[in-house]
Amino acid sequence: MGECSQILLIILAIFLPPVAVFLKRGCGVDLLINIILYILTASLLAIIHALYVVFQ
Template structure:
């Protein structure tokens, strides 16, 4: 069930999902920039980090 919630967060709030999974670091900064400029790549990056 936890993975399901993380996948939903990745789709709707990608930076929050990356923060909860990895904390504040380079992955969070990359995802934040991707989400600000282009929402879909931010979601894909968050999904990739969470499922990996």
């Protein structure tokens, strides 16, 4: 079951980075950083940040 949820988090990190960060870390600083990156950089840096959070 853990492997399946990890794959789903990776897919979410690519298409909806803030959702993946929220599911992994909850509502906190990482989510705020990711939302700001998503708004400011047309999601490229947000995807990188979300993948970092998911793999961490």
